Amino acid sequence: MNRRNQSNDYQCWLGYNKIQEQELLKYYRELLRTIVITGDTPVIKSAREELIKGIEGLTGIDPMIADAPEEKTFLIVVKSGNPYLDNLISKDILAKINEEGFLIKSVKRNGQQKIIITGKSDQGLLYGVFSFLRMIQMEKELDDIEIINNPVNSLRFINHWDNLDGSIERGYAGKSIFYNNNQLTDNLDRIIDYARLLASIGINSIVINNVNVHREETKLIDDKLDMVKKLADIFRNYGIKTFLSINFASPIELGGLSTADPLNSEVRKWWGYKVEDIYAEIPDFGGFLVKADSEHRPGPFTYKRNHAEGANMLAEELKPFGGILIWRCFVYNCQQDWRDYQTDRARAAYDNFKPLDGEFLENVILQVKNGPLDFQVREPVSPLFGAMGATNQFLELQITQEYTGQQRHLCYLVPQWKEVLDFDTYARGKGSTVKKVIAGSLFSQLYGGIAGVVNIGDDDNWTGHTLAQSNLYGFGRLTWNPDLSSGEITDEWVRLTFGNDPVVVETISQMLLDSWEIYENYTSPLGIGWMVNPNHHYGPNVDGYEYSRWGTYHRADHFGIGVDRSVKTGTAYAGQYFEENAIRYESIEFCPDELLLFFHHVPYIHQLKSGKTVIQHIYDSHFTGVEQAIVLKKKWEGLKDKIDEKRYSNILARLSEQVEHAKEWRDVINSYFYRKASIPDELDRKIY
DSSP: OOOOGGHHHHHHGOOOOOOHHHHHHHHHHHHSEEEEEEESHHHHHHHHHHHHHHHHHHSSOOEEEEESTTHHHHHHHHHOOOOGTTTTTTTHTTTTOTOOOOEEEEEEEEEEEEEEOOOOHHHHHHHHHHHHHHHHTTOOOOOHHHHHHHHEESSSEEEEOTTTTTTTTTTTTTSOEEEEETEESHHHHHHHHHHHHHTTTTTOOOEESSSSSHHHHHGGEEEEEEEHHHHHHHHHTOEEEEEEEEEHHHHHHHOOOOOTTTTTHHHHHHHHHHHHHHHOOOOOOOOOOOOOOOOOOGGGGGTTTTTTHHHHHHHHHHHHTTTTTEEEEOOOOOOOTTTSTOGGGHEEEHHHHHHGGOOSSSTEEEEEEEESSSSOOSSHHHHHHHOOTSSEEEEEEESSSSTTEEEEEOOOOHHHHHHHHHBOOTTTTTOOHHHHHHHHHTTSSOEEEEEEEEEOOTTTSSSSSSGGGGHHHHHHHHHHHHTTTTHHHHHHHHHHHHOOHHHHHHHHHHHHHHHHHHHHHHHHHHHOOOBBBBTOOOOOOOOOOTGGOOOOSSSSOEEEOOOOTTTTTSOHHHHHHHHHHHHHOTTTSSSOGHHHHHHHOOOOOOOTTOOOHHHHHHHHHHHHHHHHHHHHHHHHHHHHGGGGGHHHHHHHHHHHHHHHHHHEEEEEEHHHHHHHHHOTTTTTOOOO
């Protein structure tokens, strides 16, 4: 697609719109007329193309690209080790750059200023180029800069839940950009643009199919491997490795074997041949992602084997090729009897995996959801983080808004993710944060990183709700550097996407930063979770837990609400945490109000730390959430003359829908609990 024909929506944060401030524009034009970028690898070519695209869009000039520096050259992009750097940058500074990091530094030579972008790898140079263009988009001065920027996490993953028929499980922005009618799409240009978007935020790995691997997707390691190869060829040009979700029962479904037992020699041999075939076609193939023994997916439990035995069998076959095996910890018995109050789905990941610590091979990574349940609006951090010091761990986040409004509601998730990353596990005393666990630094693990279940589809704006692009951008920036603040990331995205008008930046930034709390206010109170329609998970349904045939999830009765997860009287889930957190969650007195109903069953008249009763909090928060949603819409309407019509209309329509649906949530939830508790609203508001 020709860039001139691409909408602002489609271009996302890579719009490269022309600088409006005339003095700054003149400054950039003088500096960027002649550029040196050396190398002809696919990734370097991508960096060169991006520089040209960015500079043309931002300044309106067609830069001259040279292969060797001249005195008039301002921007020089070369890998470390290039002799040109010897007299410009000290070896001590270069030594601070890691394998995928980069340095952007201004230097003076013969009285002339130059900007050097350098790194140890092609990927480092590409990331440096994107960062440099980001600085220009944000209208930064380029004098006297020295930026050393290294990724904190070595593996920065996007997980697709795309199916080959073109559908996307938990997709809210159209159909797959990869597949259609069990074939690869014809629109490869869009996939190239997608690879650009991912590389611009530092993503270096992608899983291209659904973790629930159906019949057609199982064939991706077999007679549909050519589709994988074509996608891998595109992503490789942007420094992104390709991975596949696989069906654990593939030896039966594809190989005609009678078993998928991981300890069976024929099964091992079959997988060995299959891995060889894949690497023969895709030498830099990343490896496999597996969902096993959960929600009816096949796995080692069928053969009375444990998860380590299942994962290690596959990891052994991948290891000679440098491949890794990612094993999801989303494992629970969906047929469990929920009426048994000692049964607790939240316990499942820890109970299944903690006893296996130290038994997984070094190229196995356990992928752990941020919370013990399923990407709820509010839930505690999984106790599995920090509990397995001898095992590589990933954090899995959900960028696609399954339980947070499905990209029909504004719900910016970066503040939520920051809380998860900054959570102190106390695994090795104070300061043992989740971000240290997953980076591998706390326990000196070989692999570490973050995976995000992505939110894109074939809608023109990629994410259905234009403002939902911020979640994809924010995810990438946090995987690169989890120490960035929510405010920093938000400011970047708004400026890159909508420009630098201070009113626009301030208004949209505040809308984003407020939105998670607003959504929580009119949906699920005090950490209780769920209360959505089963299966599709949109809209209020107080008793709508998937497995409600086993009883309601929230365990509300006429006297109280909440799940007792204490050690003393409940499911003992609270005891899975290290002592400091276990004590806090065990006690109603010390438990944070926002998680109270997750950990404790309390009377409706229980007084929160705010001074309100639980029932009054439920009433108040739902009325407040609707009022806040109305304010979001009004704030956006105030930007009508500052936003292009297409994006303005798209976002206004979504915010209008959000207001109406917030009212529905308020009325359904409040009326349910009013009838359940028979306690009136203290403010005598109408409860339907």
